[in-house]
Amino acid sequence: MPKQVDHAARREEIAQAALRLCARDGLAGVTIGQVAQEAGVSKGLVQHYFAGKADLLRASAQVLRGEIERQVRDAVRDARGPAETLRCVLLAIVELGATAVVPLLAGHAFVSMAVADPEIRALYRAGGDGVHREIAALVAASGPAGDVDPGAEAHALLGLARGLADGVLLGELGVDDATAIVDHHLRRILPGALTRSGDPSPPGVSG
Amino acid sequence: MPKQVDHAARREEIAQAALRLCARDGLAGVTIGQVAQEAGVSKGLVQHYFAGKADLLRASAQVLRGEIERQVRDAVRDARGPAETLRCVLLAIVELGATAVVPLLAGHAFVSMAVADPEIRALYRAGGDGVHREIAALVAASGPAGDVDPGAEAHALLGLARGLADGVLLGELGVDDATAIVDHHLRRILPGALTRSGDPSPPGVSG
DNA sequence: CCATTGGCGGTACGATCGTATTGCATCAGT
DNA sequence: ACTGATGCAATACGATCGTACCGCCAATGG
Numbered sequence: 232m233p234k235q236v237d238h239a240a241r242r243e244e245i246a247q248a249a250l251r252l253c254a255r256d257g258l259a260g261v262t263i264g265q266v267a268q269e270a271g272v273s274k275g276l277v278q279h280y281f282a283g284k285a286d287l288l289r290a291s292a293q294v295l296r297g298e299i300e301r302q303v304r305d306a307v308r309d310a311r312g313p314a315e316t317l318r319c320v321l322l323a324i325v326e327l328g329a330t331a332v333v334p335l336l337a338g339h340a341f342v343s344m345a346v347a348d349p350e351i352r353a354l355y356r357a358g359g360d361g362v363h364r365e366i367a368a369l370v371a372a373s374g375p376a377g378d379v380d381p382g383a384e385a386h387a388l389l390g391l392a393r394g395l396a397d398g399v400l401l402g403e404l405g406v407d408d409a410t411a412i413v414d415h416h417l418r419r420i421l422p423g424a425l426t427r428s429g430d431p432s433p434p435g436v437s438g
Numbered sequence: 439m440p441k442q443v444d445h446a447a448r449r450e451e452i453a454q455a456a457l458r459l460c461a462r463d464g465l466a467g468v469t470i471g472q473v474a475q476e477a478g479v480s481k482g483l484v485q486h487y488f489a490g491k492a493d494l495l496r497a498s499a500q501v502l503r504g505e506i507e508r509q510v511r512d513a514v515r516d517a518r519g520p521a522e523t524l525r526c527v528l529l530a531i532v533e534l535g536a537t538a539v540v541p542l543l544a545g546h547a548f549v550s551m552a553v554a555d556p557e558i559r560a561l562y563r564a565g566g567d568g569v570h571r572e573i574a575a576l577v578a579a580s581g582p583a584g585d586v587d588p589g590a591e592a593h594a595l596l597g598l599a600r601g602l603a604d605g606v607l608l609g610e611l612g613v614d615d616a617t618a619i620v621d622h623h624l625r626r627i628l629p630g631a632l633t634r635s636g637d638p639s640p641p642g643v644s645g
Numbered sequence: 646c647c648a649t650t651g652g653c654g655g656t657a658c659g660a661t662c663g664t665a666t667t668g669c670a671t672c673a674g675t
Numbered sequence: 676a677c678t679g680a681t682g683c684a685a686t687a688c689g690a691t692c693g694t695a696c697c698g699c700c701a702a703t704g705g
Contacts, residue, residue, distance in 0.1 A: 257550040273654045340550035343464040387619045390601025403566045412594045480684045
């Protein structure tokens, strides 16, 4: 057997280069050649690891999803209790607009790609549904107010977080503004929890 | 002088073809040739009306903005009072996810284009700021609750509407779910207004 | 020591894109 | 009726893209 390399790692490495390119130049700027250059490899190597451009884009979408999930899981690592976890998840999504512009921007580009590619569309749907379920569970476990339906509230919170992330991305408001909005909303739907101005050190808010 | 045609109308016609293409096949599927075919004209004519592809895309972005504005203004036409107007505006944005998939999808594609093109980015910023100001004014005029800051609440509402529109677009929830969420939120921040289940005939909700 | 197998770079080619250029029909003004 | 500007179509061309293909290098097993 010849040299052994981590196939999956190489794929992810190249896919992340594609994501970077996608965020910098838009989806139109993502070409095999550019991806190869961005990744510091040859054009032939990209072919070696991906069956074609569609394969590369699909893999990039999956890496993107993983990247966002990682970001969120990092944020909730030191959260205690469902209410605090919920807050961290939402803030992590919002902060994508400031700290993780690449995944968010690439995500926008992939939305338009999901139109043409059913496979990517399915990935979006699956991811969105999963997040919705998790958030709904967190809402239900956080002792919501009487008039709060966890499922509907999860949609509201997820929508709010997504929309705020876009607002932050486009520079319409700052992360601290968005944080205040999320906290304000959470205080309204979760009486008793999060009555203080937030946990001691919200990760990354100051940046 | 030779034959007189409405220059602006022709441009908008072609730009809308580009928008349709953008929504159907994504930004990558928008080529001069495809746009010409979609618009039912020759490739040369597209060149005749646009200095280049960038010009076409920019014009499409402006047409897109106008299209959404028209949609919203149609929705608030028969609204009486600031609270009802506010509700109609938000619902119009949400319903973009169902009834006006083309502008919404194209909008997503253009977000990624705004990265590379400062002019389109400026267009986004200007549009977003304007909407924010209008919504903030509506909130302030609707008799909000004591703990509601119009500016922050406008960001929240706009973010919520945008996020919900995306959710509707991706099929995560229905328009009626989103409508209920918006109404629920409005009832919370606007005590006294909109205490009923909504105005008599919400335009387009049943579709 | 050598054959084999996979990692990897480089080149070639067909297709397609954006743009420049050319040609023709049409209508206003003299 | 002649002229010239304009609407519009068609063609031509250079650049670039995605992909196929070929060749080299390194490392492993016999």
